[in-house]
Amino acid sequence: MIVVKELTKRYGSTLALDQLSFEVHPGLVTGFLGPNGAGKSTTLRIILGLHRPTSGEALIDNRRYDRIRRPLHEVGAVLDADAAHPGRTAFHHLACLARSNGIGKARVTAVLEQVGLASVAHKRVGGFSLGMRQRLGIAGALLGDPAVILLDEPVNGLDAAGIRWIRSTLRSLAAEGRTVLLSSHLMSEMAVTVDQVLIIGRGRLLEATSVTEMRDRFERDVLVRSPRAAELAPILTGLGASVTATKDGGLVVVGVDAPTIGDAAVTASIPIHGLTPRSATLEDVYLEMTSEAADYRAAEKEAVRP
Ligand SMILES: Nc1ncnc2c1ncn2[C@@H]1O[C@H](COP(=O)(O)OP(=O)(O)OP(=O)(O)O)[C@@H](O)[C@H]1O
Numbered sequence: 001m002i003v004v005k006e007l008t009k010r011y012g013s014t015l016a017l018d019q020l021s022f023e024v025h026p027g028l029v030t031g032f033l034g035p036n037g038a039g040k041s042t043t044l045r046i047i048l049g050l051h052r053p054t055s056g057e058a059l060i061d062n063r064r065y066d067r068i069r070r071p072l073h074e075v076g077a078v079l080d081a082d083a084a085h086p087g088r089t090a091f092h093h094l095a096c097l098a099r100s101n102g103i104g105k106a107r108v109t110a111v112l113e114q115v116g117l118a119s120v121a122h123k124r125v126g127g128f129s130l131g132m133r134q135r136l137g138i139a140g141a142l143l144g145d146p147a148v149i150l151l152d153e154p155v156n157g158l159d160a161a162g163i164r165w166i167r168s169t170l171r172s173l174a175a176e177g178r179t180v181l182l183s184s185h186l187m188s189e190m191a192v193t194v195d196q197v198l199i200i201g202r203g204r205l206l207e208a209t210s211v212t213e214m215r216d217r218f219e220r221d222v223l224v225r226s227p228r229a230a231e232l233a234p235i236l237t238g239l240g241a242s243v244t245a246t247k248d249g250g251l252v253v254v255g256v257d258a259p260t261i262g263d264a265a266v267t268a269s270i271p272i273h274g275l276t277p278r279s280a281t282l283e284d285v286y287l288e289m290t291s292e293a294a295d296y297r298a299a300e301k302e303a304v305r306p
Pocket residue numbers: 011014015016034035036037038039040041042043185
């Protein structure tokens with residue numbers, strides 16, 4: 001389990017993290033989302049002891065990363081798909097990593113097998129596609145069989161097959177009881193991959209919830225069109241709906257679903273000309289949540305332009 005407690009990080013005058021707190025639980029895939037510059041990489045780097053927080057702390061199973069004696073056995077991370085030297089073979093790259101952590105070659109062979117790179121184990125990394133390099137990164141993260149796995153933007157630039165592979169790999173790692181945290185700035189990619197989402201903007205936590213909860217919460221309304229809308233409205237209100245008339249004579253109905261509205265109209269012999277359920281996509285919700293933070297960054301970049 002990862003616990004982030006009131007993390008604040010300043011880079012000079014930039015407040016990258018502002019009292020950020022959250023928990024990441026085992027057995028689930030958790031997405032760490034936020035627009036560019038929101039503070040995701042900074043947070044991951046602090047969790048991994050690569051940056052020092054200005055204040056607050058990040059704990060992995062109750063310890064700071066720099067207090068963990070055999071880190072590769074407890075935390076596996078992929079921050080950059082290009083971390084491996086292009087002149088080395090996949091096997092050599094992993095073998096070096098393994099040796100420095102007291103891990104044997106049999107484990108190297110096993111993780112190469114696990115990520116589907118066994119057939120190219122002795123090929124140079126320089127000739128690998130992004131998808132293969134990403135698999136190699138994950139193989140490195142899995143070397144020590146860690147309970148916690150952190151990935152920074154793992155699906156960035158991958159093709160559909162690569163994304164599908166990452167998704168199923170992360171799901172099975174979580175199903176084994178591991179804590180899996182991955183960052184992304186794209187909700188669309190995360191919606192089908194993660195169970196939980198942590199959304200940040202301007203270094204602050206905006207939302208911590210499950211994907212299912214987020215979908216339910218933001219299910220929107222039904223747009224109803226009827227030549228006798230004025231008669232239909234009180235009937236729907238009587239069913240517990242909240243009904244608002246639009247300027248062009250439609251009804252926006254919240255609280256009852258489209259079939260219920262249709263049935264009520266038939267019972268009252270009121271003709272219906274349109275019945276449109278409108279649910280926000282997770283992407284809409286995410287963009288709405290983070291728009292202020294994104295605008296702030298865009299404005300900031302605009303301001304420094306010559
Ligand atoms: N080493 C650094 N020195 C100065 N400022 C930094 C440094 N690292 C990050 N920042 C700033 O801190 C803020 C958070 O950056 P961070 O890279 O953590 O965001 P992010 O959410 O990972 O963004 P992205 O999706 O673009 O990678 C940004 O304003 C960034 O410019």
